[in-house]
Amino acid sequence: MLALPVVGASAIDLTLRSAELTPTQALSRRIGAADARIDSTGLDGPILQRPDAESYAPVGGYDAYHPDPQKKDAPLKAAVPAGAEAVGMSTSDAKVHTRHGLLDTQLRELDVHHPLTQGIFTPLRGRLPHGPGEVIATAAFLEHSGLYVGSSVTPRGSTAPYRIVGSYELPSELGRDELLALPGTLLAPLDNALRPTGATGLNVTDSFLVKVGGDGFTWNMVKEANAKGGLVLSRAVVAHPPADAQVPLYAQEPRGRFAKPGLNGGRFTEKTTVATVVGLALLEVCLLAGPAFAVGARRSRRQLGLVGANGGDRRHIRAIVLSGGLVVGAAAAVVGCALGVGLTVGLRPLLEEKIGIRFGALDFRPLELLGIALLAVLTGLLAAFVPAVTASRQTVLASLTGRRGIRRANRILPVAGLLAVAGGVAIALYGTRYRVSPNLVAAGSALAELGVVALTPLLVGLFGRLGRWLPLSPRLALRDAVRNRGRTAPAVAAVLAAVAGTVAVSTYQHSRDVQARHEYVAELPDGTGLLSANDNGSHREVPAAREILGRTLPVAVRADVDRLVAGNPNCEAFSTSPGCGRVELIIPKEQRCPLYESEHGPADFPKEEARKLRQDPRCALPRRPGSSFETLVADENLLRVLAVTDPGSMAALKAGRPVAFDHRAVKDGKITLRVVTDPVAAQKAAAVHAELPGQDKVLAVHQAPAGVESWGVSVVLPPAAAQAAGIATAPVGAYFSLETAATTEQRQRLDGEIDRIGADVRVTIERGYRGDSTIGVLALAVFAGLVTIGAAGIATGLAQADSEADLKTLAAVGAAPRVRRTLSGFQCGVVALMGVVLGSAAGVLPAVGLRLTQEREQRSLLQHSIEAGYSAPDETLYVPIAIPWDTLAGLLVLVPLGAALLAAAVTRSSGALARRAAG
Structure with a gap:
């Protein structure tokens, strides 16, 4: 239980850090070994650009820009500084004949033998093209087309085939279908072949890789190229961007117009959703590990009693139980980090294919891995803390005889729970309405859920009042759960945390799906x-x-x-x-x-x-x-x-x-x-x-x-x-x-x-709306569902281990095996049912908070669009909060039923009679 989150956290940390390219690596994949890359914009006049070349606008703005249909675009070569070394690159999209039919493919011309192109592509097999009639293809194209190195390929409309002499990949676009040839051997012949037939010619985009030496392609050189219509991505400018006052684009139009309003268009909320679910999973681990240590300490109460009988005091007993948590946490940290790193290294090619980019390098962050390891150690200590305190408070006589005694209910815990629930809801609402912060929503949701966990013993007692309307076996199981709240409450809380994650993801995704269905515009009648x-x-x-x-x-x-x-x-x-x-x-x-x-x-x-x-x-x-x-x-x-x-x-x-x-x-x-x-x-x-x-x-x-x-x-x-x-x-x-x-x-x-x-x-x-689910959110839903089932199973095992004495007592008085199986099944089913009910209520809050935050983000985007003149003032916004009742119904039925059947199946038909401990 403790090692699993460490495995996942360390693997995710290493994967994300490795996939996060440094500025130098990202630039090398776009401009190779050049100092800059100059691209055409399609505008027939001077432009102004951002230093990172992500946005640009014509001089005077788009509202005042009026293209002259008779004016030809200025040659891009004019934007190349005098005396600079330049390598041309041209791209266009076309259809290419394959073994299966036609495939949309990007065609590229580039002098692949020039040193400036190093880093843009990575050769895999075969050789580079040496003349006309030869191309190399990406590995994705070969896979999708059914062709191979050595076969012939023909773009649609071409009068001659091309021989594939090698394969390569684009490190940041592994899934791109592309053919690459030397300059003048692919695009121009194909364009000349298409135009006499009346077909549309190629729409070619030109670029230049430029090497100037010295201090590189400076900001002043970028502005000179802008005056000639070129858009420049400069290595020197990206490394040392100019101040905003030196960027003419920001003087013409406010910088905020080029920023993405609404907290990055909602993607920040997506990340917070992931963080919320991961946090709920960690909370569940703590809640599951706690009763596990409690059961272990209870099973070792005789040994702990002997420590007290031989002169040990409460400090020694607490230290023994806490040391167990420390050892387990440390072992989980070492094993989990090793497995996480090993899995990432071993599965690196698969991970790179999945995310579509090659890692720059395996980026180990020792401090981050150490923090993850320490989290496991801390989790082990926290999980063992309450059992350690409970074990230390037992008298030596109670420990040696196995008597649990009577413990008065804690009146402070429910009050703290109510305050935590109220405070968490207030923080979440504040984050949705006033500050618009998904972090506040996540923090408030977590606090509210901790409050529900603190209220669990009280709520379990309230559930016990339903026993009067139940048949004999479930009534006995419910009363047993209420009498043993110290065992029941942590198990219920563990299932609660897992179900809350599932409900949060399901509610969030279902609400998005309802919104996408509402916004879907059909092109034709259905069918x-x-x-x-x-x-x-x-x-x-x-x-x-x-x-x-x-x-x-x-x-x-x-x-x-x-x-x-x-x-x-x-x-x-x-x-x-x-x-x-x-x-x-x-x-x-x-x-x-x-x-x-x-x-x-x-x-x-x-x-x-x-x-x-x-x-x-x-x-x-x-x-x-x-x-x-x-x-x-x-x-x-x-x-x-x-x-x-x-x-x-x-x-x-x-x-x-x-x-x-x-x-x-x-x-x-x-x-x-x-x-x-x-x-x-x-x-x-x-x-x-x-x-x-x-x-x-x-x-x-x-x-x-x-x-x-x-x-x-x-x-x-x-x-x-x-x-x-x-x-x-x-x-x-x-x-x-x-x-x-x-x-x-x-x-x-x-x-x-x-x-x-x-x-x-x-x-x-037209097939109608087919859903707008992202792979990431679907994966989270599957993950949360599996965690829910796992939590119910682990809670079932813990409840069975703690109630073993009761089952032996039933065997001693001659109860039939069916009675023992039924009682065990209902005991675990009752725990799972209470956890599902409470978790369903707790899981709705983070989903509601995140949806309200998204509503504010999208309202900000809409307002920005209205002010810019792209949307009508009366345009409405629809961001619903929809509860997935079918998912909730499935959880309420399947999880308790599965837990009950699992418990009944693993309960032995005949059990050994309980032996009285020696006095």
């Missing part, structure tokens, strides 16, 4: 799916993909949808290439939101006026359509799939009349579709908030009633209406509903057949 093309150039494969969909999934209704096109249907969205037009749904000017029509957006309005406008119905942002197109060409089957039951809309589509769901787009019963054929002129007009040039098509529509959920679709045009308007269409996907839920095998077969035809489409199926 409905969408097949959609990933890019505009994949419309050719959409009809074949629709047929595959119908063959592989249990489709009930399928609604094929097309999009409106003007010019080349292979063009990507908003392309400025010649012949790449588009069709836009035009919102009448008087029905547009003023916030987004102004030249500088919300920045042109006073804050109060901007807040009022956000409540204007014209400024309500519609739900984003799952197909990425707000105007779709489809028949009435689309309404059936989307569960639109309005008979007028259904009749209009059947009659060949368009249906509009976005009321802002309708004026005098008509909508306007503008056919834009000059993409360059359209982009210029959009940059200055001018009207788009193009030919208008005005169509009479049926306006759906207000409140009808269209799942992001603004307008539905029947094919006949699009043809009558003279607007061309192209397949874009299909909405569908299922007769039964799609199985995993059906989804795999669908993905395989779609990949076989080379269609770049995706299939999503």
